[in-house]
Amino acid sequence: MRIAVLASGGGSNLQALIDHFAAAGAPYGRIVFVASDKATSGALTRAAAAGIATGVVAVPQDGNALVEQLANAGAELLVLAGYLKLIPAAVVQAYHGRLINVHPALLPAFGGPGMYGQRIHIAVLEHGATVTGVTVHFVDEHYDRGPIIAQWPVPVLPADTPQSLGARVLHIEHRLFPLCVAAVASGSVVLGDDNRVHGHLPTPVSIATHDWRFSIAPDDTEPLSASAFGADLARLFPR
Known part of the structure; x- marks a missing residue:
């Protein structure tokens, strides 16, 4: 499953995900896209270092635009790793049952x-x-x-x-x-x-x-x- 991650901060939980899937060599999951509402987010730096595509979420958020951004990345599962913004209803509906937070x-x-x-x-x-x-x-x-x-x-x-x-x-x-x-x-x-x-x-x-x-x-x-x-x-x- 192709995984996208949204993060606002330094990205330590993102790094835990990157390390887990890299170590496991898991055939069931791969992180393909990481986005943040902050262009200077440490999470984007970590993603780039791991060779993962990155993007910036527009603020204020446009739910339909974010759905399109995720769809363009081929994201099937959306994970929130320290993402501080409320997820727009359009995204929740598009990823119902495939949207996880810690x-x-x-x-x-x-x-x-x-x-x-x-x-x-x-x-x-x-x-x-x-x-x-x-x-x-x-x-x-x-x-x-x-x-x-x-x-x-x-x-x-x-x-x-x-x-x-x-x-x-x-x-x-x-x-x-x-x-x-x-x-x-x-x-x-x-x-x-x-x-x-x-x-x-x-x-x-x-x-x-x-x-x-x-x-x-x-x-x-x-x-x-x-x-x-x-x-x-x-x-x-x-x-």
Whole structure:
């Protein structure tokens, strides 16, 4: 499946996707186009370095023009990797069931307009939450809504700052997001006519049964292969 990615920032989640598909040599997915609403976005630099075609999304957004831009790239699956603009209805309709976002919190908590970047982690700490995490979901016409594909919790530690908490959450984003994109690209996970997610691994995570060691270590920065993380999920959540 030909994948397009929209990103607004530095592109670390985009890089995780690029690395995943390059390492896997996956026949089911290939990133063919990356666009940003910012011409100076680090995501565009990363894409160009990987030999991926790039473009700039017009602001204010024109939904029909963006659909045409994506169609010209041959995009079959659209992925939002830190893209901060609300997706126009025309794009949501054109890519229904083929439009995915990652959010650095456990939705529906700490989502919606204005909830992005460090603002999320500040809000988590201000509210005294003891757990946060990562959500990957299909996208609808609203901010941070749509059926959830997978979630992974990250405990909030007593000494956490927005920066330390955000770093641990981002580390999990880089692990979970590529696996979810690959699952949709391969057809293992689909959005059904009932607007519910159907398929298998990665499975939506139950906090009650989560093995906390995978996300509690503040200095856990070693990369984890897709096969290793997939094995962890399979062990924790057998079919």
